[in-house]
Amino acid sequence: MDESRLRDLLARVKDGGTAVDAAVAELRQLPFADLGFAMVDHHRAIRQGVPEVILGEGKTPEQIVAIARELARTKQNVLVTRISAEAAELLVRELPGMEHSPVARTCTLESAPIEPLGAKVALLSAGTSDQPVAEECAVTMRMLGVPFDRVYDVGVAGIHRLLHKRPLLESASLVIVIAGMEGALASVVGGLVDVPVIAVPTSVGYGVAMNGLTALYGMLTSCASGVTVVNIDNGFGAAFAAARILRTTRKNGT
Numbered sequence: 001m002d003e004s005r006l007r008d009l010l011a012r013v014k015d016g017g018t019a020v021d022a023a024v025a026e027l028r029q030l031p032f033a034d035l036g037f038a039m040v041d042h043h044r045a046i047r048q049g050v051p052e053v054i055l056g057e058g059k060t061p062e063q064i065v066a067i068a069r070e071l072a073r074t075k076q077n078v079l080v081t082r083i084s085a086e087a088a089e090l091l092v093r094e095l096p097g098m099e100h101s102p103v104a105r106t107c108t109l110e111s112a113p114i115e116p117l118g119a120k121v122a123l124l125s126a127g128t129s130d131q132p133v134a135e136e137c138a139v140t141m142r143m144l145g146v147p148f149d150r151v152y153d154v155g156v157a158g159i160h161r162l163l164h165k166r167p168l169l170e171s172a173s174l175v176i177v178i179a180g181m182e183g184a185l186a187s188v189v190g191g192l193v194d195v196p197v198i199a200v201p202t203s204v205g206y207g208v209a210m211n212g213l214t215a216l217y218g219m220l221t222s223c224a225s226g227v228t229v230v231n232i233d234n235g236f237g238a239a240f241a242a243a244r245i246l247r248t249t250r251k252n253g254t
Contacts, residue, residue, distance in 0.1 A: 037063060040070045049247060050144055051076040053236070056083030056105075061090045068095055068109070078109035079143045081136060081236050104135035104235075114145045117246040119173035121148040124162075124189065126155030126179035129204045134178045137200070137235030144243040148176075156184045169193050174245060176238045180204025183215030190224025196245055198238045199229045 012018035031042060041052045054067050064087050068078045072095055080091065088100040091107050098109045121141065125134040134152065141148050149172070154162040162185070169175060175193055178200040179185040186199035199222070201215035208214060212232035219229045230237040 035066055035070060038067055040067055042074060042076075045076065050243070051078070053140075054078070054080040056080050056087055056107075059087075061087035065091055065094050068098070068107075072109055072111060075111045077112050077114065077143060078107070079140065080107040081105065081140070083107050101135060101139055103132055104139045105132065106136060106139045108139060108143055110143075114143065116145045116147060117243065118147070119246050119249065120171070121146055121242055121246075122151055122165075122169050122172035122175045123148045124151045124154060124169075124175060124177045124185065126153075126177075126181070126185045127204065128153055130178045130180055130202045133200060133202050133233050133235040135235070137176060137178065137239045140236045140239035141242065144239060146239065146243050146246060154185070155179065155181075156188055159188065162188065166192065173249075174198070174242050176200065176242060178202060178235065178238075179219075180212060180215050181209060183218035186219045186227050186229075187222040187224045190222055190227040196242075197224070197227045198241055199227050200235055200238045201229070201232050203233055 013020060044050070044052045051071060054064060056064050064080060064083065068080060068091060071078045078098070083091070083105055085102065088107050092098045092100050095109060098107055100107050123134060123138060123141070125131060131152065138148065138150065149168060151165050151168060154165060169189065169192060172193070172195060174196045175189055176198045177186045177189050180202035181204060183199070183201050186197065190197045199219040201212045201219055203212035205214065216229065216232055219227065228241070230241065
């Protein structure tokens, strides 16, 4: 249940097109559905503008299917992140229309129209090894209605590749930078543009890269002012933050 569906239901009751008892039956699913092992939040789209997202990590394939089926039953879009190949295989088999992205480790089902937020994001990744995190971010942005351009493999080891894309960066309303190793790409981009920059450290790199901690520390201590940093490998979090920023900008008419 999102705001548009709720308004439509109330309008139908007001006009006499829907009986009060029928409306009450439809509203019984709010604000959540108790599946025994999980409380599926049907109210989230009204509060945040998008339905609940399923984190596949730590859940059994059967639990993921049950939660996704409940969301799909109410015609909500379904996004599952960090899903294993085994769970994705079962989910695609059980829910017609479900799509699996092996690189992003996501599954998606589009049951409702996705309203575009308008302003475009530039999605940058430093190297090909960062692509899984970048694609998780890309799939999430698509499901949130955030338009974006991919700019991949533009790390600082060959900085001319990034500078070649400077016109695209300067035309973006927001930039997401995904990088491992020492995470320097975020500082470089932060010094080139005047729009919000969201940095995502990845767990890519040998030895003292420390599974992404070095990139995280580097991004947190960036000499470029105002770079915002999310957690290691959290492409989903960066996409969601971008959607919040763009949604607020649109709401304020700026």
